[in-house]
Amino acid sequence: MTVLEKGNITIHTENIFPIIKKSLYTDHEIFLRELISNAVDAISKLKMASLAGEVKGELSEPEIVITVDKENKTLSVSDNGIGMTAEEVKKYINQVAFSSAEDFIQKYQKSANDLIGHFGLGFYSAFMVAKKVEIDTLSYKKGAKPVHWSCDGSPEFELSESSRTQIGTTITLTLMDEELEYLEPARIKQLVKTYSDFVSVPIKFENEAINKQRALWKESPQNLTKEDYLEFYRYLYPFQEDPLLWVHLSTDYPFLLNGILYFPKLRPDVDVSKGHIKLFCNQVFVNDHCEEIIPEFLRPLRGVIDSPDIPLNVSRSALTNDRTVRRIADFIAKKIADRLKSLYNENVEEYIHCWQDVGNFIKFGSLKDDKFRKQVEDILIYRTTYKSAETEQKADSGIPTVEVQTEEDIWQDVTPQQKESGSSPSTYEQAGYTTLKAYLERNKDRHENRVFYCTDEATQATYVELYKKQGLEVLFMDSFIDTNYYIPFLEFDYSNVKFSRVDAELDKTLLEQDKSSEIVDPTTNKTRSQQIKELFEKAINKPKVNIRTEALKSDNPQGTPSAMVLLPESMRRLRELTALTQQQEMGFPEEHILLINTSHPLIQKIAQLAQGSIVQGTGESPSGELAKMLCRHVYDLALIAQKGFDAEGMKAFVERSNQVLTKLMEKI
Numbered sequence: 001m002t003v004l005e006k007g008n009i010t011i012h013t014e015n016i017f018p019i020i021k022k023s024l025y026t027d028h029e030i031f032l033r034e035l036i037s038n039a040v041d042a043i044s045k046l047k048m049a050s051l052a053g054e055v056k057g058e059l060s061e062p063e064i065v066i067t068v069d070k071e072n073k074t075l076s077v078s079d080n081g082i083g084m085t086a087e088e089v090k091k092y093i094n095q096v097a098f099s100s101a102e103d104f105i106q107k108y109q110k111s112a113n114d115l116i117g118h119f120g121l122g123f124y125s126a127f128m129v130a131k132k133v134e135i136d137t138l139s140y141k142k143g144a145k146p147v148h149w150s151c152d153g154s155p156e157f158e159l160s161e162s163s164r165t166q167i168g169t170t171i172t173l174t175l176m177d178e179e180l181e182y183l184e185p186a187r188i189k190q191l192v193k194t195y196s197d198f199v200s201v202p203i204k205f206e207n208e209a210i211n212k213q214r215a216l217w218k219e220s221p222q223n224l225t226k227e228d229y230l231e232f233y234r235y236l237y238p239f240q241e242d243p244l245l246w247v248h249l250s251t252d253y254p255f256l257l258n259g260i261l262y263f264p265k266l267r268p269d270v271d272v273s274k275g276h277i278k279l280f281c282n283q284v285f286v287n288d289h290c291e292e293i294i295p296e297f298l299r300p301l302r303g304v305i306d307s308p309d310i311p312l313n314v315s316r317s318a319l320t321n322d323r324t325v326r327r328i329a330d331f332i333a334k335k336i337a338d339r340l341k342s343l344y345n346e347n348v349e350e351y352i353h354c355w356q357d358v359g360n361f362i363k364f365g366s367l368k369d370d371k372f373r374k375q376v377e378d379i380l381i382y383r384t385t386y387k388s389a390e391t392e393q394k395a396d397s398g399i400p401t402v403e404v405q406t407e408e409d410i411w412q413d414v415t416p417q418q419k420e421s422g423s424s425p426s427t428y429e430q431a432g433y434t435t436l437k438a439y440l441e442r443n444k445d446r447h448e449n450r451v452f453y454c455t456d457e458a459t460q461a462t463y464v465e466l467y468k469k470q471g472l473e474v475l476f477m478d479s480f481i482d483t484n485y486y487i488p489f490l491e492f493d494y495s496n497v498k499f500s501r502v503d504a505e506l507d508k509t510l511l512e513q514d515k516s517s518e519i520v521d522p523t524t525n526k527t528r529s530q531q532i533k534e535l536f537e538k539a540i541n542k543p544k545v546n547i548r549t550e551a552l553k554s555d556n557p558q559g560t561p562s563a564m565v566l567l568p569e570s571m572r573r574l575r576e577l578t579a580l581t582q583q584q585e586m587g588f589p590e591e592h593i594l595l596i597n598t599s600h601p602l603i604q605k606i607a608q609l610a611q612g613s614i615v616q617g618t619g620e621s622p623s624g625e626l627a628k629m630l631c632r633h634v635y636d637l638a639l640i641a642q643k644g645f646d647a648e649g650m651k652a653f654v655e656r657s658n659q660v661l662t663k664l665m666e667k668i
């Protein structure tokens, strides 16, 4: 073999090899990613040269072949790409003084951590695992001679002639003794799967292609089906529930970016500090913790982002402040908002179907990002008790209000457009949903700037019913994000709007205002209401329970609750917040209001019973006793409607129920 040249690799600063070995200690495995990427580049360069008519004859099928030789401790990566001439080897390989190496050294001197896992090392990363690296290559160029280059990790190299006949390059690494894991087939397969799964050239190992090759995000959305997207998601996140919907991103100006982002089902315990999106650069995996690139509120999303314009060999803080990265983040947020808007406009049923999960995401995004909030504020919907006249008519005529869901597709990505002629807002109202704006507008005359809401349909059913009967509209704001975060945020945003839960102070429209007809007892000079209040105070005997008497408005007093437990809004919120910050269960507050409905027949009867009782020397008369017992029972019923019982409460309730019923039977 004729030695063509011997010499020293040109490096402007000190020897690069010890630095490569030391600084990337934890990330040695990326050498394979780098060699495969170079091979892919070489193959696409040959293709381009062929398209330009520079290559004679047909190109053979592109492929990259990995082989191991356990005996000789070698691993090689072969490609049938463009190859290199001796001149090119000298230029591209020997002169390591290319800018990235210099940058590399400079950055290394500042902080080794900044470099971990980032690109920029290329071919020389092979020296992290190899004591000797050889290149055997033949350029596609006419008259090119095959060359062999070898270097043992010192700056000395040797360039000689080779006997290679096939155009392309083979890089052979003789592994260091502590790096022999890279001879293991399982390890090689795992590395290819992790980093190079989606490169478009087949990577062959032990006679089979071991990479998936198809990078769905690089394909045109028009050619993809719902199944393609779902299959890809299942491939990326095996054993997970299918996603709700997705967005296909594609732009080439002002930066190059492709990707597919999926909305998974959101859980209350979702950890938003960690991202789940996989970052790629030209189909080569970079990492799956791109927190600096993805705005916090988008972190629950999953999928892939691929952009060669994201600077990879800079520190994390530099990345966050990078202008392109910020623009990319804005672009993604805007596309997500567009997708949601188009769904809102084009497919009411599907939008409502996804709302429980997507809604949390939108609310979270609105809290975190003002630009995003502005994009989505008109598509935030709430389930409501409001029924439009049209809906009622439809219900009467037996026509279903929400059409049966069709298979027709929100799934396929459409280029999001605002469809003016889309579903009118009343379509949402027919399905029992409203926007906040529409709610405020509709109720302007009855309760301007007040929103009544319910956080738990079951435990607040009595209250919701009361509001509904009086024609007051209640919104269901029952997601984990609503109570503690979103309602205070809305109040801040709509500074004059107040939100009150249905079990807070009752709105005056629910109460009979005129008390002039109240009967006054001539002997005590007390009104009936005062007497009832005192009766309950004595019977319940809990100083922290604030007893109030009101007559609930109704055409049918029997149908209203006899009493209600109320938790003033601000007090309740403070308690909820404390419980949240201290991560405690929020018990039921001892301090609360018991509102006695004086127009309810039961309350009136109890009052009569108490009045008719004669106080005996030894204590209460039997009817006085019964009246008190009934008062406690009314209180318990109000509590049940609010929160249910603990064990003690349940025991007392059941015992007393039996006593009350027995006494009633005695009276018959």
Ligand SMILES: Nc1ncnc2c1ncn2[C@@H]1O[C@H](COP(=O)(O)OP(=O)(O)OP(=O)(O)O)[C@@H](O)[C@H]1O
Pocket: 034, 038, 039, 042, 079, 081, 082, 083, 084, 092, 093, 100, 119, 120, 121, 122, 123, 124, 169
């Ligand atoms: N398999 C190959 N076939 C042909 N040329 C190659 C091959 N591997 C490396 N080269 C040449 O050597 C050069 C240097 O490679 P190296 O990997 O160090 O840097 P790079 O690929 O240019 O950039 P990066 O730092 O992003 O990897 C390449 O630009 C290419 O011209």
